Amino acid sequence: MGKTAVADIIIPTEFEKYAIERTAELASFGQCGIVESSPQFDTLAAMGGREVRMPFWKDLTAARQLLSDSATLTVNKITADQDIARIQNDAQVWSVNHLSEAISGDDPLGAIVDLVAAYWARTDEGLVVSSLKGMFGAASMAGNLLAIHSESVAGTTNATRLTGTTFVDACAKLGDRADRLTAVAMHSATEAALRKLDLIDFIPDSQGKPSLRQFQGRRVVVDDNLPMRAGTTDGTVYTTFLFGQGAFAKGVAPLGSDKIQGGFGTRGVELARSALDSDTHLINRRRYILHPRGVKFTSASVAGDAPTNAELETAANWVRVWENKNVRIVAVTHNN
Numbered sequence: 001m002g003k004t005a006v007a008d009i010i011i012p013t014e015f016e017k018y019a020i021e022r023t024a025e026l027a028s029f030g031q032c033g034i035v036e037s038s039p040q041f042d043t044l045a046a047m048g049g050r051e052v053r054m055p056f057w058k059d060l061t062a063a064r065q066l067l068s069d070s071a072t073l074t075v076n077k078i079t080a081d082q083d084i085a086r087i088q089n090d091a092q093v094w095s096v097n098h099l100s101e102a103i104s105g106d107d108p109l110g111a112i113v114d115l116v117a118a119y120w121a122r123t124d125e126g127l128v129v130s131s132l133k134g135m136f137g138a139a140s141m142a143g144n145l146l147a148i149h150s151e152s153v154a155g156t157t158n159a160t161r162l163t164g165t166t167f168v169d170a171c172a173k174l175g176d177r178a179d180r181l182t183a184v185a186m187h188s189a190t191e192a193a194l195r196k197l198d199l200i201d202f203i204p205d206s207q208g209k210p211s212l213r214q215f216q217g218r219r220v221v222v223d224d225n226l227p228m229r230a231g232t233t234d235g236t237v238y239t240t241f242l243f244g245q246g247a248f249a250k251g252v253a254p255l256g257s258d259k260i261q262g263g264f265g266t267r268g269v270e271l272a273r274s275a276l277d278s279d280t281h282l283i284n285r286r287r288y289i290l291h292p293r294g295v296k297f298t299s300a301s302v303a304g305d306a307p308t309n310a311e312l313e314t315a316a317n318w319v320r321v322w323e324n325k326n327v328r329i330v331a332v333t334h335n336n
Contacts (some may be wrong), residue, residue: 012269015113019269019284020252022117029128030121030250032183032219034243035290041251045087045289050305051297052289055082059323081321085249085291086299088127089306092119093283112282120286127290128248129225130312132241135295136331137315143324146170149238149333151231162190162240162334164199167216170242170332177325180244185221187228187238193336218242237333244328246293253287292329294322 029035044052062076094116096109135141146169150160159166171178186194194200194215202211213220227239255268264271265283272281291297297307300316311317320327 012265016254016268019117019120023120026118026121027124028221029125032221033245034183035128035248035250036246038249038251041249041289045251045287046253051084051086053082053084055080083294083321084296085289086297086307087287087289089287091283091285093281095279095281097279109280116284124290126225126309127312130309131292133227133313134315135292135318138318140320144173144327144330146173146332149335150235152233152235156235156335160335162332170330173330174325180328181218181242182245183219183221183243184215184240185223185226186240187226188222188224189336190238190240191220191222235335238336240332242330247328248290248292251289255285255287294320294327296321
């Protein structure tokens with residue numbers, strides 16, 4: 001007599017596809033265009049190795065020359081540089097015991113399937129925040145940083161807070177490219193301070209979802225994982241980030257085509273059973289790139305095969321290689 005098993009319910013390739021698509025759909029940084037899925041990066045993520053190198057030609061900068069019948073023209077050249085992104089390899093495993101299902105009268109494995117995409121969306125956003133912390137610790141990103149904060153409460157004024165005026169100053173860090181900034185990510189305390197000033201607009205969503213928040217025409221993302229620290233005296237310093245469309249590129253290598261030898265599933269999604277313990281394990285592996293365009297990851301301080309969040313937050317691992325106006329990210333350190 002046959003019986004329905006976990007393997008009959010979860011099809012690994014479909015599960016992986018679902019998780020990838022739903023992760024992109026649920027990620028707030030993706031919804032507002034900060035993180036942009038890129039077919040080019042999908043291809044790069046599927047390649048071997050630990051990193052991908054993306055060479056580019058730097059712009060021509062030679063000064064204008066005048067023709068003369070007594071002077072020779074100066075010969076100039078075009079130079080190249082490269083952006084570097086690390087390929088991330090991570091995984092997670094969830095386990096369900098037979099008794100948990102029997103006693104609860106529910107389906108804990110089904111709940112895991114429903115929640116896995118939201119879990120990876122939060123994981124991806126954590127990687128974005130860690131990358132931002134590391135990038136803006138690097139000296140090469142100084143041109144994209146507006147530091148107006150005070151380290152003490154006594155020194156806090158409108159000039160040290162994020163307001164309509166200082167936000168314009170932040171946009172001006174990109175000069176004539178400021179119009180490329182389309183979204184802003186801030187701590188909830190900052191968003192609350194701006195709402196008290198009536199500076200946050202609520203725009204009805206065309207799909208009937210909750211109203212979208214905007215600040216000076218830019219989509220607002222609220223994330224309490226963004227940097228917030230105590231000042232050196234008694235102040236609190238927040239960091240707000242402005243982004244252009246596709247400031248971060250994401251590429252995912254599907255792992256669902258190769259079957260696991262001796263097991264059920266694929267490299268991307270594997271199901272395993274510990275019969276004596278009555279445990280069922282669901283293992284989800286990922287290989288992907290999540291990289292800020294134009295700021296290379298040098299891997300100056302990375303111990304393993306992929307950088308940890310702490311290593312992403314290490315300033316020594318980042319160097320801006322694009323012109324600062326072309327890096328679609330600006331940071332503002334401020335008080336509330």
